[in-house]
Structures are given as C-alpha cells and as structure tokens.
Amino acid sequence: MIAEIGLAALWLAAALAVLQLVGGVLAVRGQGELASVVRTSAIAQGVLAGLSFVALLWLFIATDLSVKLVAANSHSAKPLIFKLSGAWGNHEGSMLLWVTVMALAGGLIALVERRLAEKTLLATLAAQGFVAIGFYAFILMSSNPFERLPIPAVEGNGLNPLLQDIGLAFHPPTLYFGYVGLSVAFSFAVGALVTKSVTPDFARAMRPWVLGAWVFLTLGITAGSYWAYYELGWGGWWFWDPVENASLMPWLAATALLHSVSVLAARDALRTWTIMLGVIAFSMSMLGTFLVRSGILTSVHAFAVDPERGSFILVLLSLYIGGALALFALRANSISEGERFKLTSREGALVFNNVMLSAILGIVLLGTLYPLATEAFDVRVSVGPPYFNPVGAIFTLPMLLVMAVGPLLRWRQDNLTRIRLPLVGVAVVMLATLAVVVLLGAYSLLADLGLAIAAGLAIAAFLPLRGRNLLRVPLATWGMVVAHFGIAVALFGMASESAFSEEKLAAVSIGDTTQVGPWDVKLEGVVPVAGPNWTAIEGHVIARYDGGKEVVLDPQSRNFWAPPQETNESQLATRWNGQLYAVIGNQAEDGRWQLRLWWKPFVTFIWYGGMLVALGGLLSLIGRLATDLKRRRALRRRELRSGEAVA
Amino acid sequence: MKCLIAALLSILALTATAHAQDSMPPAPYAYQQLDDPGQEEQAQALMETLRCLKCQSQSIADSDAPMAGDMRHQVRSRIAAGEEPEAIRAWLIDRYGDYVSYDPKISETTWPLFAIPLILALVAGLLLWRRIGRKKGAAT
Numbered sequence: 001m002i003a004e005i006g007l008a009a010l011w012l013a014a015a016l017a018v019l020q021l022v023g024g025v026l027a028v029r030g031q032g033e034l035a036s037v038v039r040t041s042a043i044a045q046g047v048l049a050g051l052s053f054v055a056l057l058w059l060f061i062a063t064d065l066s067v068k069l070v071a072a073n074s075h076s077a078k079p080l081i082f083k084l085s086g087a088w089g090n091h092e093g094s095m096l097l098w099v100t101v102m103a104l105a106g107g108l109i110a111l112v113e114r115r116l117a118e119k120t121l122l123a124t125l126a127a128q129g130f131v132a133i134g135f136y137a138f139i140l141m142s143s144n145p146f147e148r149l150p151i152p153a154v155e156g157n158g159l160n161p162l163l164q165d166i167g168l169a170f171h172p173p174t175l176y177f178g179y180v181g182l183s184v185a186f187s188f189a190v191g192a193l194v195t196k197s198v199t200p201d202f203a204r205a206m207r208p209w210v211l212g213a214w215v216f217l218t219l220g221i222t223a224g225s226y227w228a229y230y231e232l233g234w235g236g237w238w239f240w241d242p243v244e245n246a247s248l249m250p251w252l253a254a255t256a257l258l259h260s261v262s263v264l265a266a267r268d269a270l271r272t273w274t275i276m277l278g279v280i281a282f283s284m285s286m287l288g289t290f291l292v293r294s295g296i297l298t299s300v301h302a303f304a305v306d307p308e309r310g311s312f313i314l315v316l317l318s319l320y321i322g323g324a325l326a327l328f329a330l331r332a333n334s335i336s337e338g339e340r341f342k343l344t345s346r347e348g349a350l351v352f353n354n355v356m357l358s359a360i361l362g363i364v365l366l367g368t369l370y371p372l373a374t375e376a377f378d379v380r381v382s383v384g385p386p387y388f389n390p391v392g393a394i395f396t397l398p399m400l401l402v403m404a405v406g407p408l409l410r411w412r413q414d415n416l417t418r419i420r421l422p423l424v425g426v427a428v429v430m431l432a433t434l435a436v437v438v439l440l441g442a443y444s445l446l447a448d449l450g451l452a453i454a455a456g457l458a459i460a461a462f463l464p465l466r467g468r469n470l471l472r473v474p475l476a477t478w479g480m481v482v483a484h485f486g487i488a489v490a491l492f493g494m495a496s497e498s499a500f501s502e503e504k505l506a507a508v509s510i511g512d513t514t515q516v517g518p519w520d521v522k523l524e525g526v527v528p529v530a531g532p533n534w535t536a537i538e539g540h541v542i543a544r545y546d547g548g549k550e551v552v553l554d555p556q557s558r559n560f561w562a563p564p565q566e567t568n569e570s571q572l573a574t575r576w577n578g579q580l581y582a583v584i585g586n587q588a589e590d591g592r593w594q595l596r597l598w599w600k601p602f603v604t605f606i607w608y609g610g611m612l613v614a615l616g617g618l619l620s621l622i623g624r625l626a627t628d629l630k631r632r633r634a635l636r637r638r639e640l641r642s643g644e645a646v647a
Numbered sequence: 648m649k650c651l652i653a654a655l656l657s658i659l660a661l662t663a664t665a666h667a668q669d670s671m672p673p674a675p676y677a678y679q680q681l682d683d684p685g686q687e688e689q690a691q692a693l694m695e696t697l698r699c700l701k702c703q704s705q706s707i708a709d710s711d712a713p714m715a716g717d718m719r720h721q722v723r724s725r726i727a728a729g730e731e732p733e734a735i736r737a738w739l740i741d742r743y744g745d746y747v748s749y750d751p752k753i754s755e756t757t758w759p760l761f762a763i764p765l766i767l768a769l770v771a772g773l774l775l776w777r778r779i780g781r782k783k784g785a786a787t
Contacts, residue, residue, distance in 0.1 A: 011686050234709030241704040349658050355771045363765045371759055379756045383748025384706065386696045395771075464740050505689065568711065583712075585678060 003067050006055025010096075013048035014136035016041040017129040020106075024126025028194060029396035035122055039110040042125050045132070046107025053100040056145055060087040069093065069145050085130050085169030091293060091309070092145035094172055098289075099135040101180040105209070106132065109184070114632065115201045122189030122248075131183055134316040142309055154521035167227050173221035175247055178283035181211040181213025182250060184386035185257065189278030190324055193331045198271040198338075203264035206278070208624055213281075215617035217251045222610030223518060232567035235581050235598045237497070237606060240388045245368040246288035249361055256357040259350050267411055269339040269347055272332050273354065279328060283321045284361070288319055296372060322563040339626055342413040349406030356399035363391050393446055400453045400491070404460035407480060424462050442499035450495030457488035475623025483616025490609025495579075496602040507592040517599030518546045519580050525585070526593060534560045536569070539584035539593065543573055555584040579603050676723035677716030683727075690723045693732040696750045697722070700743060 019039045027034040045508040059067050060083050073093075074086045088097045113121055137146070188206040192198045224247065231238040238244065257277040263270045278377040289297075300397045341347040353630025367383040374381050404426055408419045416423065425442045434452035442448055461484040465473060504516035513522040524540040553571040560567065573580040578601040585594030681687040694708035699715040705751050707715040707722075718739075725735045751757040 049726045108663070232705075232709065233711070234705075239704055239706075239709075243704075289697045352775060355774055359764075359767045359771045363764055364762065366763050374756060380744060380746035380750045381751055381757055382746050383751055383760065384696065384698070386750035394768065462723065503680075505678050507679065566711070596678075 002058050002062075003064070003146040004146060007144070009048045009052040009055065010140065010142045010146075013045045013052065013099075014133065014140060016045040017103075017132040017136060020045060020129030021126050021133060024122050024129060025184065027122045028126065033206045036117065036123050038122050041108035042128070043107040045129075045642050046104045049100040049103035050374070053096055056093060056096060057084060057087050059146075060084060062158060065154070065156060066148055068147045068149050071149060071153035071156050073157065078156075081166070081169065088173055089169065092139070092143040095135065095175065096145050097137050097141050097173060098133060098180060100140060100502065101177060102128070102132055102135065102183055102261075102365055105180060105184050106187075113205055115628075116198075116205045117195065117197055117201075118195050119148075120191045120195045120202060122191075123194040123447045124187045127187040127190035127194075128184070131187065131320060134319065136445075138229050138309075138312050138316065142312055155264075165231075167223055167228070171220060171223050171227065172366050174216050175224065175288075176509075178213045178217035178220055179213075179250060179289065181209050181216065182281045182285045183252060184209040185213065185278045186282030186324065187322075189275045190327065193324075193327050193335075195277060196331060198264070198275060198335050200265050200268050202273065204624075204628070207258075207261050207265060208238035208628075209619060210254060210281075211263055211617055211621040214254045214258050215621065216612050217247065217254055218614040218617060221247050221251055222614065224608050225476050225610070230570055230572060231567075232581050233599065234596075235501070235503075235570075237603070240383075240385050242368050243292055243567045245364050246291045249368075250281060250288055251285040252361040253277060253284045254366065256354045256361075256512075257281050260354055263347050263350050264338070267339050267341070267347060267413070268336070269341060269350065271335050271338045273351075274381050275332075275335070276328065277354070277358075279321070279324045280361075282356075283317070283324075284365075286320065286351070287318045290314055291368075310351070341411070343567050344409065344416055345413050346406060346409045346411045349402050349409055352402050353399050353406065356395045359395045360392055360399075362629070363395070364388070367391075368382070389446060393449075397449060397453065400457060400487075403484065403487070404453075407484070408460075422460070426456045426460045426463075429459055437499070440500075444499050447495045447499035450491055451499065454488045457491070458485060461485035463486055475626065476620045477519070479616045479618070479623060481616070481618030482619060483613045484607045486612025486616055488609070489605050489612055493602050493605025493607075493609055497606065498598050500601045501603075504595075504597040506595045506597065507588055507590075508595055509592050512592075513595070514595065516597040517581070517601075519597070519599055520544045520547070521580075521582070521595070521597055523593060523595060526559055526587075529556065531558070534558045537584065539582075539595070541571070541584075541595070543580055543582070543584055545573075545580075546622060547574060551580075553580075553582045555582045556609060557584050557586070574604060577601055658716075674720035676720040679717075679723075681723055681727055686726050687723075689732055690719075690726040691744055693726070693735060694719055694722050696748060697736070697739065698747050698749055700747060706749060 016564055020038055023034045023038045026036055029294050047394045056069075058072050059079070060074055063070060063083065063634035065071045065072055065076075069090065069092050073090045078083070078086070087093045097623055109121070109128070110125060116124070155616065185206055188202065188209070192202050221244075224244065225237050228239065228244075229235065255279075258272065260270050260274045260277050264274045290310065290313045293313060296310055337581075347514050365594055367388055367466070376541060398532055405419075405423065408422060430452045434448060437448050437451050442451075464477065464481060502517040504514060506514040506516055508523045510523055510525055513520055515521070520543065524542050525539055526539050527536045530535050536556040540555045541553040541555065543553060545551070551573045553573055555571040556569040558567050558569055559565075568583045570581055570583045578599065581598040581600060583596040585596060681690060691708065695706050697707045697718065699705045699710040699712055699718070701705045701712040701714045702710045706714075707718045721739075722735055725738075726732065736748055736750075745751070745754070745756065751760055753761055
C-alpha cells in the first residue's frame with residue numbers, strides 16, 4: 001500500500017510539473033491570471049515529491065521485501081541508519097532523492113521569493129518544472145523505485161559492504177544537494193533569459209541557492225577525498241579519477257558563478273557572464289550525473305552500471321543544455337553588459353579569476369572526456385596527475401595570486417599604489433617561505449610554489465579586515481575571509497603532503513622496529529579477528545613520535561566473503577602536524593609481515609581547509625539571508641505605514 | 648570433437664596457470680623499497696605515473712593488485728640496474744600501449760590534449776583583453 005501511495009504521489013507530482021511548465025509559459029506570454037496556478041502547483045509538487053520520498057524511507061525502515069528495490073538493497077538485520085541510507089544508496093532511490101530535493105526547492109521559491117519581478121519568477125518556476133519533468137520521466141519510465149516483486153523475497157540482499165560506512169552514507173546526498181542547488185540557479189538563469197531582466201535583484205534572489213549548492217559541493221568533495229584517503233590504503237587523497245572530476249567540475253563552475261553573481265548583486269555588472277555560468281554550472285552537474293550513473297566509466301567509484309539509463313540521461317543533458325544555450329545565443333545580445341569597470345578594480349580581479357576558473361574547468365573536462373572520446377575509436381590513452389597537475393597549475397597559480405590581491409581592491413576603479421604596503425608584505429612572506437622551503441630540501445617546483453603561495457594567501461585572506469571594527473564587519477565578509485583562508489590552509493596541506501611525505505615499506509618480524517620520518521614503529525603482534533561479514537588479520541603496532549608517547553595502531557587486512565573482496569583497513573595516528581598512516585599487508589614466506597607506513601606532514605590541513613571553505617560559505621549564506629529578512633521586514637513596515645497614510 | 652576437447656583442455660590449462668599466477672608470492676620488489684634512497688625516489692616518481700592495468704583509475708604505486716606488484720618489481724629492478732625512468736616507461740608503453748602511462752606525451756593521438764589548453768589560454772587572454780582592455784578606454 002505504502003509503495004502504491006509513493007508511486008501515485010510521484011505521478012501526481014510529475015503531472016503538476018507539467019502544469020507548472022504550461023501554466024508558467026502561458027502566464028509569461030500574457031495570461032497573468034494563471035500566475036497563482038503556477039505558484040500553487042510548485043508548492044503542491046514539492047509536497048507530493050516529499051511524500052513519495054517519505055514513502056520510500058518508510059518501505060526501507062519496515063524492510064518491505066515485496067518491493068524490488070528494498071529486497072535488492074536492504075536486509076532486515078541491518079542497523080537503522082544503514083536501512084535509511086540504503087534508500088538513497090542505489091540508483092533509483094538516489095534519483096528520487098534528486099527530484100524530491102528539486103521539487104522542494106521549487107516549492108520554497110514559490111513560497112518565499114518576493115524580490116524577483118513576477119514574470120521572471122514565473123519563468124523560473126516554468127523552467128524548474130521543465131527540468132523536473134525530465135527527471136520524473138526518467139524515474140517513472142526506467143527507474144521506478146516502487147516496483148513490486150511478483151513473489152516477495154525471503155530476505156534482502158544487503159548493501160555493498162564498502163558502502164556501509166557512515167561517511168559514505170551521507171556523501172552522495174551531499175553532492176546531490178549541491179547539484180540540485182545548481183539546477184535552481186539554472187532555472188533562475190533561464191527565467192531571466194526569457195524575460196530579459198538580469199538585475200541586481202535577480203542576482204540577490206539567485207545567490208543563496210548558489211551559495212548553498214557550493215557549500216554542499218565543497219563538503220561533498222572534501223568528505224569524498226578523505227574517504228578515498230583512508231579507505232584505499234595507499235595514502236593518496238586525490239586521483240584525478242573521472243568520478244572525482246565529475247564532482248570537481250560543478251564545484252569549479254559554482255565557484256565562478258558565486259563570484260560572478262556577487263558582482264552582479266553589488267555592482268550590476270557581468271550580466272551575460274553570470275547567466276552563462278549558471279547554464280554551465282548545471283551542465284556540469286548533469287554531466288557528472290551522466291558520467292557516474294551511466295557506467296560509461298569504469299572507476300573505483302562506479303558501483304552503479306547501466307548503459308540504457310545512461311542514454312536517457314544523455315538525452316536529457318543535450319535537451320536542457322542545448323536548449324539553454326540556444327536561448328542564450330538568441331537572447332545574449334539583448335542583455336547589456338551592465339556597469340563598466342577598470343582592470344585594477346575588484347570586478348577586474350574577479351573577472352580575471354572567473355576566466356582562470358573556467359580555463360581550469362576546461363582542462364579538467366578535457367582530461368576527463370578525452371580518454372572516453374579516443375576509446376570510441378579504439379585508441380586507449382590515460383590522462384592522470386602528470387597531466388592535470390602542471391597544466392592545471394598554469395591557470396591555478398595566477399588565480400591564487402590574484403585571489404590574494406582582489407579583495408583588497410575597491411569596486412569600479414582602484415590604484416595598486418594605494419595598497420602598496422600590504423602587497424609588498426604578502427610578496428615578502430611568499431618569497432621568504434619559498435626560501436625556507438628550498439633550504440629544507442624540498443625541490444618539487446609545484447609543491448614549493450604551493451607552499452609559498454599558501455603562506456602569503458593565509459595572511460592576505462585576513463587583510464580585508466584591517467582597520468575595521470571587527471564587530472561591525474558583515475557576516476558575508478567574514479565568510480569570504482574564512483573561505484579564502486580555507487583555500488590557503490588546504491593548499492598548504494596539499495603542497496606539504498606532496499613535498500615532505502615519507503614512505504616506508506618494510507618486512508618486519510614480530511618485535512621488530514622500523515622508522516618512518518620522525519616515527520619509530522614497532523610491530524607488537526598479529527592476531528586474527530572476525531566481523532559480521534569478514535575475517536581479518538590485525539596488526540598490533542606501537543608508534544612513537546620522536547621518542548615521545550606510545551600510540552597504538554591496529555591496521556587490518558580484511559577478507560569479505562560476500563562478495564569476496566580483500567581490503568586493507570588503514571589506521572591513522574593524527575598529530576597537529578600530520579598523520580602517520582599504517583597498513584598491514586600479507587605475510588611473506590619467511591614469516592615476516594608487510595608493513596606500509598607513511599608520515600604525511602600537515603596532510604590533515606587539506607580537509608580542515610575544505611571544511612573552512614564550506615564554513616565560509618555557510619557564514620556568507622547566513623549573513624545574506626539575515627540581511628534579506630531585515631530588508632523584507634523594513635519593506636513591509638514601510639508598506640504598512642504608507643497604507644495607513646492612504647487610509 | 649578432438650578439436651573441441653583440445654580447446655577445452657587448453658582453456659583449462661590457461662585458467663590453471665592464471666590461477667597459479669595469482670597465488671604465487673609477490674615478486675621481491677613489489678613491496679620492498681630500493682636501498683638507495685635516490686633510486687627509490689626515481690622509481691616512486693615513475694610508478695606514480697604508470698597505470699595499474701587491472702584496476703580502475705589507480706596507479707601501480709597505489710594498488711594491491713598482483714599485476715601492479717609485478718610492475719612495481721619491474722620498475723624497481725630496472726631502476727636498480729641503472730636504466731633511465733623514461734626508457735622503462737617506453738619499454739612498458741611498447742608492451743602495453745599508451746594506456747599504461749598517465750603522462751601523455753605529444754603524439755598523433757594525444758595532440759589535442761596540449762593544443763586545447765593552449766587555445767584555452769589564448770581565449771582566456773582574449774576574453775580578458777576584450778572585457779577589460781576595451782573597458783579601460785570606455786570607463787575613463
């Protein structure tokens with residue numbers, strides 16, 4: 001019964017999306033009386049999609065084994081949290097989650113958005129309905145999560161053991177929230193293109209969605225990177241794997257969009273550029289979904305493989321993106337560029353960095369798709385870190401330098417001599433760091449430059465606060481400072497990991513001690529252990545940093561039996577200045593055990609940095625929303641007063 | 648019929664050897680570093696740019712697959728014997744094709760990888776020059 005209610009709600013929501021599109025189009029073309037229909041259907045669609053997703057959660061909690069999806073992905077004995085995450089840890093459920101979040105977002109816009117011109121809002125909701133229709137069709141035609149089995153299963157299949165990880169339970173939805181946020185930004189962009197009104201008010205309405213999406217994407221990428229780092233067992237934290245790139249590309253586009261939309265809101269400049277980035281950002285989300293969901297890639301992340309669905313997503317992708325680009329080509333000329341500015345101005349720096357971000361995005365896109373393209377012609381090439389790192393750096397390094405200076409500049413036009421002192425200070429810090437790093441004996445060009453720029457940027461990030469009363473600095477400015485500082489912190493971690501990591505592969509007998517960096521590591525013993533669906537050998541390792549306190553580590557080499565799979569569970573000893581990473585391997589014929597050890601100075605800064613960036617985005621978001629609320633309240637009070645005056 | 652039996656037998660033999668290969672102990676340098684730190688660093692740098700052919704998007708430096716272990720052994724013992732890293736890469740590409748190297752070199756099949764970033768840089772420059780360079784005159 002619950003499954004049927006869920007499915008019925010989904011069909012109704014799809015029908016309302018159609019109504020929302022048709023009504024919206026008619027309303028924009030002059031039949032204004034349909035406006036209330038559009039708003040109402042957007043809200044009702046949100047409620048119905050939400051209901052549908054709740055029904056799916058219910059089925060998973062109750063472990064209703066007559067539903068195919070539940071039988072395939074759940075198990076009655078699973079802990080509740082993994083039953084819940086099982087609902088979206090598969091293709092059908094994750095698509096339902098996507099469309100639900102999207103419908104809720106549409107409902108929210110219809111409910112609270114009051115700044116946008118009525119027509120633009122209606123066009124936005126129509127676009128939102130149009131995008132949603134595609135996803136409803138996709139779910140209802142090819143990925144129905146509520147499908148019943150002819151005969152109920154006796155017991156569920158369980159969930160991939162690798163996915164039974166609390167971090168991974170929340171990793172995909174986090175990225176999805178980001179993708180959906182960008183779909184909202186896309187709808188705004190299309191709405192503004194339709195009515196040709198790209199205004200600062202439009203930018204202010206769009207900004208919270210972009211900020212929210214960006215925060216979720218940042219968190220998702222950071223968490224995904226840490227997961228790969230501790231789970232894969234070789235200490236790598238970023239592989240330029242296509243699935244990783246699929247989440248990085250929307251982030252790059254969203255970062256550019258975020259800055260562009262801020263310029264539009266503050267200065268009424270960069271109108272077409274903002275619209276263009278809105279279209280690109282959502283294209284990258286769709287492309288990411290396509291790459292991950294279609295099975296076109298075979299990579300460490302590709303758990304879901306199904307080419308038929310891939311072609312469906314590809315059709316949707318070309319329809320939406322092609323349509324939006326065509327609309328853009330038709331309308332771009334009728335939208336003026338907006339306010340002008342000089343090269344040395346805040347806008348100038350932001351434009352420079354947006355162009356750099358777009359170029360980086362272009363390179364990641366190229367490096368990700370090129371091997372797929374050549375594979376179609378039976379030529380197999382690999383594009384990996386030796387390509388992405390240096391080629392990306394050509395654009396990343398100038399961008400980081402401009403990022404240090406940009407926030408210090410004034411809007412419209414400025415003079416570099418005005419900020420000579422801070423500029424020289426930051427440059428001195430960078431050069432001094434470079435000298436120290438080279439003296440320490442790190443000779444990797446990119447890593448050394450990264451460390452130097454990170455040091456300079458860390459200081460430059462706080463310079464916009466100089467000479468200001470810290471209590472009166474707006475929250476949004478704090479957000480920028482924290483996020484930029486976060487970039488510096490993450491960059492420092494990345495460069496330090498690359499420049500100073502030490503690796504030790506050792507075959508040790510029980511009782512032996514070996515060294516890695518400043519650590520003495522002793523293998524005390526090896527014991528067999530068993531888990532619910534695996535057996536393992538567990539090393540008992542005692543490590544001392546520089547002769548200090550003992551730290552106990554228990555790395556495991558696990559054998560899962562269903563499906564048969566061997567994984568190495570690494571163990572980490574975290575200090576403020578880095579991590580010791582320990583893995584135990586197999587036993588050699590002479591009875592010695594394989595220990596893999598890494599000392600990675602400041603590696604944790606990568607993820608601390610990522611979290612700071614997300615925190616910065618969150619502060620900004622809260623600040624902007626608070627200002628909006630205040631403005632809205634003031635507006636209402638004024639309306640009331642003028643109403644009284646008339647009366 | 649004879650043909651069929653022979654074919655079946657050869658398949659059996661093949662799977663048997665494949666199985667034997669998997670259960671063989673790893674080659675010595677698969678999980679052992681070279682004694683000379685300079686040579687080990689060279690080997691490590693090279694291994695990070697070679698693809699594990701049996702895995703998905705991992706280099707031979709971060710894989711537990713037996714084949715990656717064998718390749719690490721190859722790389723380390725060749726470095727120890729004094730071969731140049733690029734010569735070892737060329738040897739591997741000769742055997743396994745361009746696919747094995749994560750470091751694409753300019754060739755008939757890879758030139759767009761280098762031409763397009765160049766074009767991107769030019770377009771970026773042009774865009775900036777047009778948006779800002781022209782504005783400079785307009786704004787003053």
